[in-house]
Amino acid sequence: MARMMYRDAVVSTIAEEMERDPSVVMLGEDIVGGMGTPGGPEAIGGIWSTSTGLFGKFGADRVIDTPISESAIIGAAAGLALSGKRPIAELMFADFIGVSLDQIWNQLAKFRYMFGGKSRCPAVIRMAYGAGYNAAAQHSQSVHQILTGMPGLKVVMPSTPADVKGLLRTAIRDDDPVIFLEHKALYGMKGEVPDDPDFTIPYGHARLARAGQDVTIISSGLLLGFCEAVADKLAAEGIGCDVIDLRTTSPLDEETILDSVEVTGRVVVVDEAPPRCGLAGDICALIANKAFASLKAPPEAVTPPHTPIPFARELESAYLPSADKIEAAVRKTLSWR
Amino acid sequence: MQLSREALLGAYRRMKVIREFEERLHVEIQTGEIAGFTHLYCGQEAVAVGVCDHLSVDDKIVSTHRGHGHCLAKGCDVNGMMKEIWGSREGLCKGKGGSMHIADLDQGMLGANGIVGAGAPIAVGAAISLKIDGQGKVAITFSGDGACNQGTTFEAMNMAVVTKAPCIFVFENNHYSEHTGFEYSVGTAKDIASRAEAFGMKVWRGDGTDFFSVYETMREVLDYVRAGNGPAAVEFDTERFFGHFEGDPQRYRGKGELERIRETRDCLKRFRESVTGAKLLTDADLDAIDAEVMDTIEAAVEAARAADRPTPQDVLTDVYISY
Numbered sequence: 001m002a003r004m005m006y007r008d009a010v011v012s013t014i015a016e017e018m019e020r021d022p023s024v025v026m027l028g029e030d031i032v033g034g035m036g037t038p039g040g041p042e043a044i045g046g047i048w049s050t051s052t053g054l055f056g057k058f059g060a061d062r063v064i065d066t067p068i069s070e071s072a073i074i075g076a077a078a079g080l081a082l083s084g085k086r087p088i089a090e091l092m093f094a095d096f097i098g099v100s101l102d103q104i105w106n107q108l109a110k111f112r113y114m115f116g117g118k119s120r121c122p123a124v125i126r127m128a129y130g131a132g133y134n135a136a137a138q139h140s141q142s143v144h145q146i147l148t149g150m151p152g153l154k155v156v157m158p159s160t161p162a163d164v165k166g167l168l169r170t171a172i173r174d175d176d177p178v179i180f181l182e183h184k185a186l187y188g189m190k191g192e193v194p195d196d197p198d199f200t201i202p203y204g205h206a207r208l209a210r211a212g213q214d215v216t217i218i219s220s221g222l223l224l225g226f227c228e229a230v231a232d233k234l235a236a237e238g239i240g241c242d243v244i245d246l247r248t249t250s251p252l253d254e255e256t257i258l259d260s261v262e263v264t265g266r267v268v269v270v271d272e273a274p275p276r277c278g279l280a281g282d283i284c285a286l287i288a289n290k291a292f293a294s295l296k297a298p299p300e301a302v303t304p305p306h307t308p309i310p311f312a313r314e315l316e317s318a319y320l321p322s323a324d325k326i327e328a329a330v331r332k333t334l335s336w337r
Numbered sequence: 338m339q340l341s342r343e344a345l346l347g348a349y350r351r352m353k354v355i356r357e358f359e360e361r362l363h364v365e366i367q368t369g370e371i372a373g374f375t376h377l378y379c380g381q382e383a384v385a386v387g388v389c390d391h392l393s394v395d396d397k398i399v400s401t402h403r404g405h406g407h408c409l410a411k412g413c414d415v416n417g418m419m420k421e422i423w424g425s426r427e428g429l430c431k432g433k434g435g436s437m438h439i440a441d442l443d444q445g446m447l448g449a450n451g452i453v454g455a456g457a458p459i460a461v462g463a464a465i466s467l468k469i470d471g472q473g474k475v476a477i478t479f480s481g482d483g484a485c486n487q488g489t490t491f492e493a494m495n496m497a498v499v500t501k502a503p504c505i506f507v508f509e510n511n512h513y514s515e516h517t518g519f520e521y522s523v524g525t526a527k528d529i530a531s532r533a534e535a536f537g538m539k540v541w542r543g544d545g546t547d548f549f550s551v552y553e554t555m556r557e558v559l560d561y562v563r564a565g566n567g568p569a570a571v572e573f574d575t576e577r578f579f580g581h582f583e584g585d586p587q588r589y590r591g592k593g594e595l596e597r598i599r600e601t602r603d604c605l606k607r608f609r610e611s612v613t614g615a616k617l618l619t620d621a622d623l624d625a626i627d628a629e630v631m632d633t634i635e636a637a638v639e640a641a642r643a644a645d646r647p648t649p650q651d652v653l654t655d656v657y658i659s660y
């Protein structure tokens with residue numbers, strides 16, 4: 001086991017997979033930085049430092065610095081994937097999917113199905129999502145809600161360095177398009193990461209971050225940490241929480257969710273995306289539909305309000321679900337009988 | 338150089354306000370009081386002022402993530418902007434937008450923008466609206482050398498030509514998009530203006546570090562567009578004095594590059610040299626403006642510090658409905 005940061009787990013996994021498989025290539029804006037400028041060939045290595053050193057190791061054919069052209073980046077990833085390569089495209093901020101949406105939604109995601117299963121499209125689209133930096137409405141969004149709703153895409157949201165390692169390796173080796181969402185407030189998070197070069201985590205397998213029998217809390221990303229803190233606090237009062245880290249929203253691990261709810265009968269789903277037509281509602285519907293008999297309280301959803309993301313510090317923290325709001329929701333489910 | 342003494346003093350003052358606004362932000366950001374991402378415009382003042390000095394409030398501009406200069410040049414209130422950047426509910430956008438999203442529609446300023454390339458089509462729409470109104474007004478979009486690589490910019494240029502919209506594409510080539518050099522990202526194209534030319538637009542080129550070059554070039558561009566000839570484009574060669582965003586270590590810069598551009602390509606220095614050299618204004622005239630501007634900025638910072646902070650309920654205002 002090595003101890004490393006979430007961002008280092010990204011770089012080291014890409015490096016190991018590029019080493020192992022010559023068809024893996026990477027492309028994105030400023031993933032090299034400094035190209036054609038006095039500062040030299042690699043000045044930046046990605047604005048999140050998630051490609052540092054790769055250009056020096058693998059060269060310009062495999063680490064492709066692109067202009068600011070998201071449609072072309074995603075479209076090129078689709079073309080590379082259809083032509084035998086395994087592209088890893090970096091979109092910098094998840095918010096920029098808007099610019100490239102057709103290439104993700106109508107092209108990449110649909111090839112395998114539309115072409116009657118004759119093609120695979122092994123592309124990984126990585127992007128940093130989430131609030132917490134006061135980056136305001138156009139640089140803070142959680143986009144899993146939109147992408148999970150698109151048939152043809154696998155959607156991954158790692159919450160720890162170890163999960164980055166195992167899930168990213170699975171993504172790169174996967175023959176289908178994978179959206180890999182890295183929470184920007186987690187890049188500096190440290191954790192133990194298995195050294196095994198073939199350590200992978202299969203999709204659709206949630207992780208039980210805390211175990212308890214009274215309430216099920218379901219989340220992922222930055223807010224998972226808040227849920228764990230609430231579970232730890234309530235444990236001191238003798239209230240036991242299952243905290244489920246979803247890991248992937250598509251496929252969704254229904255079994256782990258339903259097994260837990262069947263024991264606890266109470267559930268709080270915590271999500272960073274807006275409330276309407278979203279993940280939290282989707283999971284509440286799943287539970288109402290498939291675990292109704294076990295429920296002792298209505299499922300609770302804790303999400304931001306249905307507004308764009310505000311800039312000011314006070315506003316952003318009022319917008320985001322907090323540990324207090326999560327705790328209140330848990331207590332609300334406990335108030336039923 | 339047919340500018341009156343008043344016009345010269347005004348232009349210098351506006352450039353100086355932008356310069357000091359930003360130099361001060363650069364200092365204040367180190368204290369941690371200002372949240373979020375801030376992209377400073379310092380170095381490019383002659384472009385914003387040389388363009389906007391020709392405009393009335395009824396002409397529109399659409400800005401970029403590096404928008405402070407454009408906002409100030411178009412008439413946005415210094416205090417309102419400072420408060421917005423501080424995240425106050427008294428800010429121009431009530432603390433909801435911050436540095437990257439400042440807008441003031443009453444001043445014809447349709448917004449800074451966090452999405453690179455998003456401004457150009459919006460300006461085309463505004464220009465079509467102005468054409469319908471038939472008052473000879475124009476819409477201007479500012480784009481960097483990086484933004485000129487976006488499909489939205491290409492689509493907007495073509496649509497402007499097709500609709501004969503009174504839209505002006507002002508390309509500010511500061512040689513970098515984030516950390517990647519213009520020579521790399523614009524490929525084999527020798528410049529940005531030639532791209533606009535390929536869409537059938539008449540184009541101009543100017544020295545963006547020389548106020549008079551910008552001002553005179555824009556006069557020609559505006560005469561052409563206001564006369565109903567459809568869109569036009571202009572590329573200004575300029576410099577950015579700070580990093581891409583505040584906190585950027587700028588490892589992509591050449592050795593001594595920042596010192597050199599501050600020394601030889603500073604639009605404020607060049608303005609001072611040319612007006613004092615031609616005996617149009619004296620150093621004392623300009624020094625007086627410097628002092629006055631420093632006071633203005635100091636007052637704006639103090640006002641921003643003292644201004645009301647937003648409350649949690651403010652999250653739910655100004656959205657059509659919230660759940």
Ligand SMILES: Cc1ncc(C[n+]2csc(CCOP(=O)(O)OP(=O)(O)O)c2C)c(N)n1
Pocket residue numbers: 029068070092096099401402403451452453454480481482483484485511513514515581
């Ligand atoms: C669609 C989109 N892609 C990427 C970014 C990230 N980004 C912000 S500014 C910038 C560089 C813009 O360069 P340029 O247009 O030359 O303007 P400058 O920063 O030089 O003023 C990039 C890549 C963004 N905000 N929006």
